[in-house]
Each structure stands twice: as structure tokens, then as C-alpha cells.
Amino acid sequence: MSGVHISPPDAQDLPSIQAIYADAVLTGTATFELTPPDLPEMTRRCHALTDQGFPYFVARSTEGQVLGYAYAGPYRPRPAYRFTVEDSIYLAPMARGHGVGKALLAALIEQATAKDFRQMIAVIGDSKHKASIALHERLGFEHAGVFRNVGWKHNRWLDSVLMQRPLGAGALRSGTMP
Numbered sequence: 001m002s003g004v005h006i007s008p009p010d011a012q013d014l015p016s017i018q019a020i021y022a023d024a025v026l027t028g029t030a031t032f033e034l035t036p037p038d039l040p041e042m043t044r045r046c047h048a049l050t051d052q053g054f055p056y057f058v059a060r061s062t063e064g065q066v067l068g069y070a071y072a073g074p075y076r077p078r079p080a081y082r083f084t085v086e087d088s089i090y091l092a093p094m095a096r097g098h099g100v101g102k103a104l105l106a107a108l109i110e111q112a113t114a115k116d117f118r119q120m121i122a123v124i125g126d127s128k129h130k131a132s133i134a135l136h137e138r139l140g141f142e143h144a145g146v147f148r149n150v151g152w153k154h155n156r157w158l159d160s161v162l163m164q165r166p167l168g169a170g171a172l173r174s175g176t177m178p
Contacts, residue, residue: 003062004100006107009046009069013058016066018042020090029126029158030090032151049073054085055111059100067095070104072112075121084119085112089132101135109139109167118170125151127159141165 009017022036037045049071050056056071068091075084087108089101112120122136127146141163149157 004067004103005060005062006057006103007060008050009056009058013060013066013069014043014046015039016092017046017058017069017090020066020068020092023093024090029129029151029153030124030132032125032153032158034153046071053115055108055115057104057107057111059091059095059104067092067100068104070101070108072108072117072120075119083117084121085117086121086123089135097131101132102138105135105139109165113167117167120165120167122161122163122165124161124163125158127161129161133161133163136163136165139165 018037018039021031021042024030025033025036046056054071054073056069058069059067061067068089070087070089072085072087075081075086087105089104089108091100095101109120120141121144122132122141124132124136127133127148142165144162144164146162147160150160151158
């Protein structure tokens with residue numbers, strides 16, 4: 001898919017973001033959420049991240065259609081994790097397999113590194129989600145483990161695949177705080 005443009009989202013992107021996520025909730029296993037959030041909730045979630053300075057991007061076609069979105073948010077809420085982010089990527093069905101996810105994840109990695117985060121974690125719903133696992137591997141993530149049978153969705157048990165990638169000086173072990 002040529003001509004993909006990556007940028008922060010704006011207000012008119014939010015209905016497309018909500019629709020892409022609703023499809024993921026209803027038909028996929030990338031998220032373990034069972035009921036799609038409505039537009040006001042998705043708007044709140046977007047602003048909760050962007051207002052705190054976390055990276056959030058949309059991918060648009062040359063015609064302006066939103067093809068997908070991605071963000072990096074807190075890995076865990078406790079303060080000791082504040083230098084670690086978790087990535088999330090969701091694509092419209094017609095955008096899958098065309099490099100859109102790679103472009104979004106590369107933008108997240110670049111921005112999270114620039115913001116001095118040290119580690120990025122991927123929690124991939126469903127160990128059968130080979131495309132997402134391969135995407136993360138291509139961009140430098142390593143396998144950190146698998147939680148087996150931790151989610152029940154679409155009448156089956158699902159795993160969570162954990163992957164990790166250092167950012168910037170993230171692999172350096174030091175007793176001093178950045």
C-alpha cells in the first residue's frame with residue numbers, strides 16, 4: 001500500500017479509530033475486550049494518552065482514509081514502571097498485510113525513544129496471531145514469554161504473547177535514574 005501518511009490523530013479521525021477498534025473487538029483476538037467502546041469512550045482514551053504525552057498515531061491513505069492507528073501507553077500504573085510503555089496497533093481489514101502496521105510501530109518506537117522511554121512491551125492477544133508476532137520480531141522485539149489460556153473470547157481460550165524491545169539506552173543496566 002503506497003502513500004501511507006503517519007501523523008498524530010485529530011478529532012475527525014476518532015470515528016474511524018472507534019470503528020477499527022470495534023471491528024477488532026467483535027471479530028478478532030488482538031484485544032480481550034468483549035464489548036466495543038462507544039465514540040465518547042474512545043475519545044476519552046485517546047485524550048488520556050495524548051494529554052500525558054504518550055505517542056499516538058494514525059495511518060492515512062493518500063486520499064485521507066484512516067487505515068489504522070497505534071499508541072504507546074503505560075505498561076503498568078505503578079511509578080516504578082514509568083519508563084516502560086506498551087504498544088497497541090489496530091488496522092482496518094483492508095490495510096492488513098500492506099506495511100501499515102510496520103509504519104505505525106516504527107513511528108511509535110521512534111517517538112517513544114525520543115521521549116526517553118527505555119523499554120517497549122508488546123502483549124499480543126492470541127499466540128496464533130502470527131502476523132503481529134512477526135511484525136514485532138522484524139522491529140527488534142524479543143520473546144519474553146507466553147501466558148497460556150488466560151483469556152476466553154470467541155468460545156475459546158487465548159494466550160497472551162509477551163515481547164520486549166529496548167529503546168535508546170534501555171538495555172543498559174545502571175543504578176542511576178535518567
